[in-house]
Amino acid sequence: MKIGEAARRVGLEPSAIRFYESAAVVPAPGRTASGYRDYQEGDVETLRFVHRLRSLGLPLDDVRGILNLSLSGQAPCMPVREAIAREAAAIDDRIADLLRLRNEFARLQEEAADMTDNWPASCVCHVLDDKEQVNE
Amino acid sequence: MKIGEAARRVGLEPSAIRFYESAAVVPAPGRTASGYRDYQEGDVETLRFVHRLRSLGLPLDDVRGILNLSLSGQAPCMPVREAIAREAAAIDDRIADLLRLRNEFARLQEEAADMTDNWPASCVCHVLDDKEQVNE
DNA sequence: CCTATACCTTCAAGTGGGTTGAAGGTATAG
């Protein structure tokens, strides 16, 4: 099958698939007589695996490593587990950050709602002036 | 004060401050006789404001617009409110995505914990094979 | 005066994870 259909089937853009190939994440597929990329079922599964790992947030370096191991017949179990554990922790951090941020926004919007627009006496911007920093 | 102290006081890297200047987000500060950037208190407040808006996740384009308005003496209230509302919605989306992702990871880790490592019969990688996609 | 160090300067290039666009080839239906 050609790249468009493969892309549709795995939920990626053709440009992303070409990028993964150029970045040596996935091996280059065969070509038709006229030079089109020609994907087999196995290639599609590989791409689906990549899409899945990427959608779980693993950096391309990890995906490349796991896939190289996997395609060379070695078990990527431990690397996958480690990557998953690392990423799960990172996700917890990101969620905590975002929840703090979201609280901050809720407060900002509440305070802003109480203000009229007769700048500069009463301005939502002043809400931003003296607060403690959110990050770091 | 020189860039290092300003950076320390606002919680930014000197390189980030230079970048903001080069990207016309903040105005260029004065210079000492020997060519060092020389920041006043007002500059530090401006940088703090930028840092705050950035840490709230607003794109540099929005920050630049808000700051240009603000420094030219106009009230950036409405743009700030709009940007904040947009970003708050985006944060809600991101949190929802991450929570779904986090559930997925919890399931993966549970399933992985139940498996031994005698690849390929029982391997955490198989956990990743047939699942529905997380995103899109 | 010399040196070590801790800053500062500019400019260019690199990062990640792709997307977008130009310029052109191909497959298929009407």
Next chain:
DNA sequence: CTATACCTTCAACCCACTTGAAGGTATAGG
């Protein structure tokens, strides 16, 4: 014969910076 919907490569762009090279400056200690 043409319209269209694909496909190809290559280069440049996106964001928000960071990093590195090559060099200047300020200050303290010996």
